[in-house]
Amino acid sequence: MATPDLADLDAFAAVSRARSFRGAAVGRGVSPSSLSEAVRRLEAAVGVRLLNRTTRSVTPTEAGERLLERLAPALADVAGALDAVNQFRDSPTGTLRLNVPGSAARLALPDIIGPFLHAHPGITLEIMVEDSFVDVLAAGADAGVRYGERLEKDMIAVPLSGPERYQAAASPAFLERYGTPRHPRDLLAMPCIRHRFPSGALIVLEFEKDGEIIRVSPEGPLITSSSELEIRAAEEGLGVIASFEGFLAPSVAAGRLVPVLEDWNPPFEGPFLYYPSRRHMPAPLRAFVDFVRARRGGS
Structure with missing residues (x-):
């Protein structure tokens, strides 16, 4: 042989x-x-x-x-x-591959990528954006970014950013026509922009206040997996949108959208960097983990 x-x-x-x-x-x-x-x-x-x-x-x-x-x-x-x-270099070299959801790519990573790569010029960072939960090793990644409730038990998790918040909003013209919802169930009588996950499931809107959790599945004129299309549709008065507060912030700041049901949207844990527990961690991943922990105050 x-x-x-x-x-x-x-x-x-x-x-x-x-x-x-x-x-x-x-x-x-x-x-x-x-x-x-x-x-x-x-x-x-x-x-x-x-x-x-x-x-x-x-x-x-x-x-x-x-x-x-x-x-x-x-x-x-x-x-x-x-x-x-690699450990004997002043700065490690190599490629670090991360598998991340679109929300983290837009909200958490932009403030990290530049400073990290400036600090480690020998590292190439490859980011694969994928909203479905995958085996990071099988996908060819060294580590992943996901939210806490979706982490596998055998993974080490490091907080990547601070708390985040979901927000419901609608255009001023929409609210003038349909009125302002005061309770999550009011959305059942209003058109809403609906989000479909990569798995094919339609999102169920979840709200919480004083320990009470309300889940609603409203109807609406648009179903999409594109947050950009959702925001544009909401700005044009086609329905109420519910998405990450950071996604809606520019539209809210410009007055194109108005937040609603704010007392029903508490903050939740932000995304985690997660990676498999193993004896040896590649030098580029070790550098990234150390960098993230230093930014988060050693957490």
């Missing part, structure tokens, strides 16, 4: 975790065809089929599962050994 190339072994592990050549390629910044060729070379070297390929999925064979089980910790040790040299 020919000795397999280490890069081909690494490619096989990436495809196996992602269950997709395309998904693994996106996470690694390479083409799917290059990963496919690497896996073919590996299978030729070991003389065994390692992946079952169909038009819809890629799954390890029994031999592939056995190889991946032994291979993953070995590859992690190799990566750790190579990255250990």
Whole structure:
């Protein structure tokens, strides 16, 4: 049996975790065809089929599962050994890949990215914006950003920013026509702009006051997953919008939207940087974690 190339072994592990050549390629910044060729070379070297390929999925064979089980910790040790040299630099080098939701990309990260990259010019920061919850390792990311209620239990979580708040608002013309809602259930009699999650589920609006939680699913003329389209529609008087306060702030400041039901929108925990617990943390990730903790006062 020919000795397999280490890069081909690494490619096989990436495809196996992602269950997709395309998904693994996106996470690694390479083409799917290059990963496919690497896996073919590996299978030729070991003389065994390692992946079952169909038009819809890629799954390890029994031999592939056995190889991946032994291979993953070995590859992690190799990566750790190579990255250990990074610790001797004044500033580490390498690529840090983060998987983040759109809200964090717009509200939490802009104030962090510039100062971090200025402090660490040897690091390349790659940010993948994705609103569905994914396995960060399978997606090719070193760490993710999510909100507390969606964190997996085996992850280490570091607060990325302070509390955030949801806000309901409507245009002045809309409020003149329909009146100002005083209770969340009033929205059931008003057109609302509705948000659809990547999973396909429609958002349920949740309000809280004095320990009472009210959830409503109002109707409306527009359903979209685009916050930009939602805000524009609300500004044009098509319905009440409920979104992150930071998203609506420019429109509120300009008078194009007016907040409503403010006493029903308490603050909640902001996003967390999360990453898997493991013996060795890559130097770029360690630098980012230390940077975030320093900005948050060591929390």
